[in-house]
Amino acid sequence: MIKRERYMSQIRPFIGKELIKVLTGVRRSGKSVMLELVREELTAAGARAGQCISFNFEEMSNARLTTAEALRAEIMELARNIDGKAYLFFDEIQEVDEWERCVNSLRVELDCDIYITGSNARLLSGELATYLAGRYVEFVIYPFSFAEFSELYQEVNGQTPASDIFFKYLTIGGMPYLSNLRYAEQPSRQYLQDLYNSVVLKDVVKRNKIREVDLLERIIAYIAANVGTTFSGTSIARYFKSENRAVSPETILNYIKACEDAYLFYRVKRQDLQGKKILSSNEKYYIADHGIREAVFGGNRRDINLILENIVYMEMLRRGYNVTVGKTTTKEIDFVGEKQGKMLYVQTAYLLASPDTIEREFGAYAGIRDNFPKYVVSLDDFDMSKDGVKHMNIRTFLLAPNWD
16 A cells, blocks of 8 residues: 555644544545545554444444434444544545534544544535634645655566556556556546546436536546647637537536535636736646546547646645646747746646757746746656756656656
């Protein structure tokens, strides 16, 4: 089991503290494993097994506990036998009706340390703001990074050239369970297709009571085909109109937002780097796991330039950057990352195969006068750094411990 130290280092300072730890992210991204890693740390620190109470609310055996009253009563009964602090782990808590009331009550009534996971961004809105405002801390758990994928892949399949591992990652993505399938192509594809169906049906359709499932699936297919491409609700509506399907831009944006809430897609806003303001039109979207895109829609090798962008964007999120697309007067920079007041600029390309391509990628930085790091990353193995802009092979970039 990968220890996922990047996440543990974020969670560790809050272990044992009264703040509720909320782990969110797309379904099957490894949230349950993170709970297990926390339990291991607690045990190593001296917590007894009986102090830990765990429930996964996707298990049928826990169906009787999916109301706030029933869950509270069960926990209070179990806690009677605990000497010391109780450690409560609730997996997929959104399945419990009015779970916020239960968690808030337990927080007040018991000497406890609470950890919850959920697969929908709305977990942190509405009632939660009323009951738990200022009393929780959130951690978004993403699918495996290339570094995590590479480590586990070599445990399963032995020493393998980094380039071969990367092209496997490019195809099947980073969902953690794939290691149990030994990364075999057909079983991995089947698993990812089933995972996609589960996300769409449970976390999008059911949670948002969507009736036009066919329309939703067509919108998802459109976004998946156009990851990293700027478009608007209006432009998608025009596309559907050309296919004799009338749908309003507002409906389209509502459906996309439901997918964002399920962590299937991430929206990236555009920033005017001269005016230092966020632009309100033509945003970009990236998919949480590019392996799902390949399994369901195909085309990762064909659209390799877009998938490399997707991989870089998700890695920037894992490392805690707030990411926008940068726009100057005449040029666009793929990613502008901001973290703790420091900036990072990244251009992503497939291959720097011609002078025109080199000029386009490096020239994007011509109007940026600050001294923050600027990168061009591609699949080229030769270093083409120039004019203060660092060129790096994408594998090296993804494996680098930092980008300062």
